[in-house]
Amino acid sequence: MKLTFPHIGDAHLVGRIFFSELGIEIVTPPYNTISKLEKGSGVSPDEICIPFKLMVANLMEAHAMGADTVAMPATMGPCRLGEYGELLKSILDKRGYKFHWILLDSSKAIGVRELLRRLSYLVSDSNKGLPEILLALNGTYRLIKGLEKLEQKAHLLVGYEEDRGACKKIITHCRRELSEAGSIHEALRSIRQHHKRLAQINVNRDKNPLHLLMTGEIYSMIEPFANHHMEEVLMDMGVSFEKRVTLGWWIDRTIVHPFQLKKQLLGNRYLPYEIGGYAKDTIAEGILCSRKGYDGVIQVFPVGCMPEIVAKAVFGKMMKEKKLSVLTVIYDEMGGEAGYITRIEAFVDMLSRRKRIEEKQKYDATMKKNRGKINVLPGH
Amino acid sequence: MYYLGIDVGSVSTDLVIMNEKRRIVDQLYLKTRGTPIEAVKEGLRQLGKKYKSREIDGICTTGSGRSLAAAVAGADVVKNEITTHGVAAAVYDPEIRTIIEIGGQDSKIILLNDGVIRDFAMNTVCAAGTGSFLDRQAERLGLAVQELGAYALRAASPVRIAGRCAVFAESDIIHKQQLGCSMEDIIAGMSKALVRNYLSNVAKGKEIEPKVCFQGGVAANEGIRRAFEEALECDILVPEYHKVMGAYGSAVIAQEYIEEENKKTRFKGFEVGHDDISTGTFECTDCSNHCEVVILRSKGRQIGCFSDRCGKYQATEIKLPVSV
Numbered sequence: 080m081k082l083t084f085p086h087i088g089d090a091h092l093v094g095r096i097f098f099s100e101l102g103i104e105i106v107t108p109p110y111n112t113i114s115k116l117e118k119g120s121g122v123s124p125d126e127i128c129i130p131f132k133l134m135v136a137n138l139m140e141a142h143a144m145g146a147d148t149v150a151m152p153a154t155m156g157p158c159r160l161g162e163y164g165e166l167l168k169s170i171l172d173k174r175g176y177k178f179h180w181i182l183l184d185s186s187k188a189i190g191v192r193e194l195l196r197r198l199s200y201l202v203s204d205s206n207k208g209l210p211e212i213l214l215a216l217n218g219t220y221r222l223i224k225g226l227e228k229l230e231q232k233a234h235l236l237v238g239y240e241e242d243r244g245a246c247k248k249i250i251t252h253c254r255r256e257l258s259e260a261g262s263i264h265e266a267l268r269s270i271r272q273h274h275k276r277l278a279q280i281n282v283n284r285d286k287n288p289l290h291l292l293m294t295g296e297i298y299s300m301i302e303p304f305a306n307h308h309m310e311e312v313l314m315d316m317g318v319s320f321e322k323r324v325t326l327g328w329w330i331d332r333t334i335v336h337p338f339q340l341k342k343q344l345l346g347n348r349y350l351p352y353e354i355g356g357y358a359k360d361t362i363a364e365g366i367l368c369s370r371k372g373y374d375g376v377i378q379v380f381p382v383g384c385m386p387e388i389v390a391k392a393v394f395g396k397m398m399k400e401k402k403l404s405v406l407t408v409i410y411d412e413m414g415g416e417a418g419y420i421t422r423i424e425a426f427v428d429m430l431s432r433r434k435r436i437e438e439k440q441k442y443d444a445t446m447k448k449n450r451g452k453i454n455v456l457p458g459h
Numbered sequence: 460m461y462y463l464g465i466d467v468g469s470v471s472t473d474l475v476i477m478n479e480k481r482r483i484v485d486q487l488y489l490k491t492r493g494t495p496i497e498a499v500k501e502g503l504r505q506l507g508k509k510y511k512s513r514e515i516d517g518i519c520t521t522g523s524g525r526s527l528a529a530a531v532a533g534a535d536v537v538k539n540e541i542t543t544h545g546v547a548a549a550v551y552d553p554e555i556r557t558i559i560e561i562g563g564q565d566s567k568i569i570l571l572n573d574g575v576i577r578d579f580a581m582n583t584v585c586a587a588g589t590g591s592f593l594d595r596q597a598e599r600l601g602l603a604v605q606e607l608g609a610y611a612l613r614a615a616s617p618v619r620i621a622g623r624c625a626v627f628a629e630s631d632i633i634h635k636q637q638l639g640c641s642m643e644d645i646i647a648g649m650s651k652a653l654v655r656n657y658l659s660n661v662a663k664g665k666e667i668e669p670k671v672c673f674q675g676g677v678a679a680n681e682g683i684r685r686a687f688e689e690a691l692e693c694d695i696l697v698p699e700y701h702k703v704m705g706a707y708g709s710a711v712i713a714q715e716y717i718e719e720e721n722k723k724t725r726f727k728g729f730e731v732g733h734d735d736i737s738t739g740t741f742e743c744t745d746c747s748n749h750c751e752v753v754i755l756r757s758k759g760r761q762i763g764c765f766s767d768r769c770g771k772y773q774a775t776e777i778k779l780p781v782s783v
Contacts, residue, residue, distance in 0.1 A: 398578075418523070428541075
């Protein structure tokens, strides 16, 4: 069995480490590029979103590289009425790409027994026993969480760094080391080292950078190609930002403790119903953003993503009621980046200008209040 | 002493020379025709006949080709077009609260509050309802794009055209033509459709407060302006230099920057207009990003480099792969 799965963010890094720990051979398709996207859109339905087209292209390339089994977290339900994995399968089957499919739907949709059966097939080639598999799973989970924690810290520190590009360099370096790591322990050690390195960079605490929240459709958030490397664009601009929708977040939400996270979503008066996808989560993030005093929200999604379109409309209302600033960036197959960068740049420009003025007003107000006391300095 | 603003858009390349009192002394409106470098050079050549390079104190570039223009001319500041349009309108008339800007490829709405941008929105992925759509329709009807406005004003009873999508609009127009509707009515209907599309798409959920200012290339179209006035039920101001507001705003930003930072300009001089500038593209294979790197060269030296994510081609001249 030669296993493969479509690209989504850093999944190929941790996936490779996990499966090699179990002794299962794995094929990583080449990274997403414009030419791969063209290949994918050639066989996909025209109206379908970018994530689908990219995934088709990934699997076609993996087939050419000798993969014969696909593991696909389909999570029956949220998107395209759960037909996502099935549609992929049917399109590739018709084109003669013969795979053995392991569609990992949620247990609610297919039953616990069926899910376990599919999972056991996934590791059937491994000569390791159950305890070792569970150990490896635990290690991989820690790996994902550790990497994400590192990224999260770097995204926040980037606004304060003295040497431009220090944070970005550490993340890039960490990714490179992970792609070469031979075992989970080695990978975990590398992450720990990079955490230390990140703690040592020069920071200027007097800076007051913008603080943004990045949210939106899950694939576009996690896979950098699908959002034209927006994280790097923001880091280059020296903006502190947060991105909660990650691989680890998804695992927590669907597998580890689905109820705990669901609870946070209750009491959302803007969108009380589940409408599919992660629209409700996006709105919940927006509410959180206005509550915690972020400067703005950037919402990202591919053309035609219904749940996020609804979320966008809700944001319109929230912008008025909660004085929230939202920039919606919608991605499609266009390769040119000038338009996207213009919008992000203008958004950052507007927010930082506004922030400067607000600060000046605050400063002026305190000066006015203290006008009488200005000479009463210690020693006078 | 003058400041230079260059706005390289998809359709036009505009240059503005502004004096220190923020008055426009000279302006150029050139067609980009898909060759932004040539357009910038042409503009510099034309201005070079009237002005001396040392008279320029600062320069700022804007528009979708801003980084290219910055590399060619040696800009002090590079700013996005939303900020420059906002600044231009705020300097032109501090009472302006809403800016409607429709250019060749994109349309935007900018809301100002005391001369500071409060909110903005831009068309998303589709260019329906922008200048290029009008261009295309004018061409199809056998008219010059400048004539559309006059035709629209003569209309007796505008027909209804679907404005949601440029493709739908076009087939609707053809259909109405075949029914025998007059050219005037169709063009007026098209203007209305464009305005409707703008208000329900770009300006959706935004509160449009007077004074409203209409700028960008499409503002020259009297018919669209009239349609906006009817839809918004208020007067719409079209500045005298509406076509070059982006360039004007960038000149203002150049002045602000030079005066605040007390710097000398990096302007390379109008002579650049006569230089031979060549571009080369290659796919970098050093990492997984596979960036398509564009390198700009003049007189055998690298003057600019774009689309390299890691930024390693930026600083100095380096040896390129053989395939270039």
